[in-house]
Amino acid sequence: MSDLMYTIIEAIPRVLLLVVGLLGLIFSIKGRSRGVSGLMVAAFVVMLVATTASIIWQFVVLNVSSWVASEQLTGDEVRLIFMGVSVPLDAIALLSWFLVAIAVVKSGRPTRQPGVAPYPGPVNYPMAAQPGFPHPQPDNAQPGYPQPNPPAQQPPN
DSSP, X not given: OOHHHHHHHHHHHHHHHHHHHHHHHHHHHHHGGGTOOHHXXXXXXXXXXXXXXXXXXXXXXXXXXXXXXXXXXXXXXXXXXXXXXXXXXHHHHHHHHHHHHHHHHHHTSOOOOSSOXXXXXXXXXXXXXXXXXXXXXXXXXXXXXXXXXXXXXXXXX
């Protein structure tokens, strides 16, 4: 097999990662209407850029043997080129995962909105009566029969 075939085979996992990143970008953009963080969209954009750059770099590296054979570059210079490209690519990939982690942590927090807090008690019990007003009867109450009062809610410690 030729070097090109080996490179194509080695690029298959990165192309699959590109497809997954594209799907993630599409779903995160659609999720923006439901409150998905913009960080998730940014993370997928950065991931797509990093993956595309790594695929391109893989095909550029295909000619590294001709670089060395032409004796225009020494082994140290080739190593320096590889380090100069791989460090930024890894940093970009790390940034994308860091953005994903921040977006996931941020999405787990409830939003702080001013207003009345939700009633923490059981759903089946009616709210307690305010002072000076009679206790409300549930919808399924039969006339003439008193309804038991629900247990009093204890404030959290």
